[in-house]
Amino acid sequence: MVKEGAGKPRRRPTAIDVAELAGVSQSTVSRTFSNPDQISEGTRNKVIAAAEQLEYQVDTLGSRLRSSKVGVIAVVVIGREGVPEKSINPFHYALLGSICSAASEAGYDTLVSFQKNAFHGHYFERRQADGVIVIGTTDNREGWEHFRKLSASNERIACWGSPFDDMQWVRSDNAGGARMATEHLIESGYRDIVCLGATDSPQRQFLERYEGYCEAMREAGLTPVLHPIDTSLKREEQGRRGVASLLKGERPVDAIFAACDSIALGALEALDGAGKAVPGDMGVVGFDGLYASRYSHPPLTTVEPDLTKAGAALVTRIRALVDGQEAPPPRVPVSLIVRQSTR
């Protein structure tokens, strides 16, 4: 720990400095760190001792330039224009966290960028990253189009939440989760269960969730009902409006399976405002496992994807693209978290 600014400018030590001190060639120093098996134990120890004495660390820049290995995964979080970072769906932040952790375990750095309207960042052309993971709101069509094109011409892009099927994606077991949620509602005695969602949304997962819901309903001899939402609104507002029109309608409803937690949170708010008791008058289940769903009133029963596995799967996908490894099937398991919004 040499104090800097104490007079000595103290040049960063290089492999040459270490070589001199250890009495070996510069290439031997390099090999000691990049390919230690090639070096005899005795020599290796001398080099390591010298490196420690000088506080030497391999310069990433030199190493990467020469070896053409970047060692970086870029993570792009697609947002909506005009929406500040603090309002980004917390689910995406949590996913970002698990991606960064998984990357780190695989020996990659993560270059994170939040993009709304300007999708520049020529990661490959500028050799800044070996691969790109794209996550974020499905709604920013322009953003996804951009990465879809890149994906077509360069295969090192993996994504979560893409509206397009022809990209390298990783997804929740949406149908399975929806099925679990619906079966849970049926077992709890609800019968007039409506799905608050959309089949034509760019959010393909909404369709998959609706299908899982339908299967479970039909197997129980019940009729699935889709109550469509206005996908141009903010999620919570979709939930509020959805409930408002449901309550005005003729059809009896005793439970709501919402296509995502944010919609469910809005729905809970509207139900509370309308004086409806949850879970007594109406059961509600969401999908995503947002942090906020633990503190809603009442706390929301939801389907939660295993985010650790999701992050790992995305990183694995990139590695597979980079060096032809085998990739596991890209469906991430989910689990049902039963809270107080259902009986």
Place this chain on the structure above:
Amino acid sequence: MVKEGAGKPRRRPTAIDVAELAGVSQSTVSRTFSNPDQISEGTRNKVIAAAEQLEYQVDTLGSRLRSSKVGVIAVVVIGREGVPEKSINPFHYALLGSICSAASEAGYDTLVSFQKNAFHGHYFERRQADGVIVIGTTDNREGWEHFRKLSASNERIACWGSPFDDMQWVRSDNAGGARMATEHLIESGYRDIVCLGATDSPQRQFLERYEGYCEAMREAGLTPVLHPIDTSLKREEQGRRGVASLLKGERPVDAIFAACDSIALGALEALDGAGKAVPGDMGVVGFDGLYASRYSHPPLTTVEPDLTKAGAALVTRIRALVDGQEAPPPRVPVSLIVRQSTR
């Protein structure tokens, strides 16, 4: 958009390729991108046209190695051991987002890493970053000690939430925010207002918030009361236990100013469980502006720091350390968000 894997290996174009096509020297190509004013307009246009034709982009690796400018800010999010990424305080995720945006606007990439127990990442020694921004839980003493030491020997570290005063920090206007919160409670008619917090916590902001609360109380002729929390517990649990012991106590209480939102959320839960009406029997105010606080029951009145300014201030701090620029005062303004947990 040349399709890769279509047979042609297609080498990445270099400045030499562009130079050949444009009929100039390689140095001229380099200058066109790094120092365009040095190049006449005619030459510049020729070079740019050639670059576009070849889809050339400056190779970051070569450029950085030669110029010694890394152009990267590392962001370290300190977590608690054993706590998965998805459970990280959402506040830190939101702050992370605004840091990444601010960095991007200043022309920096952000290298994000989540660290719990292993604090390696020799960003400077390995020349991976020009500076490091450290955020995250104040509770991981070991983590902060690590970065404090680094901070002492290398001055390019800025932080949010450090328990130590001798680091380069950026903070909320904690005292001012606490004052606003307390004045709001007093104006709303509450009198027996207790601060649920700690003065001896490593969370220095808790002390500052307590002090702001005290000032406002004294100015109104009221006596400040600190109801201490057990800082070894999880935040929400601190809030639950705090309320439990408050309700068992002798002292009359009609409002709680909680040192942070997570504590307030736990407190709301416990009050609900104990059959206390909020805001009727008890007013509650938090601090942080978590996403979840919008969906608590009732929605939580809270003090919210301007996260966009916080991210910008941290990045500015790093830039100041890197190239001696002037830095603005590192207090981030806050605002009071009145919701339904207060009259």
Place this chain on the structure above:
DNA sequence: CTGAAAGCGCTTACAG
């Protein structure tokens, strides 16, 4: 305003 040349700190065939 432009070019020729050196060199940033590494990795990696090649030779022994």
Place this chain on the structure above:
DNA sequence: CTGAAAGCGCTTACAG
């Protein structure tokens, strides 16, 4: 197992 040498793609004095 180790060394001498070339070269990754740039930037930047130096000279004109």
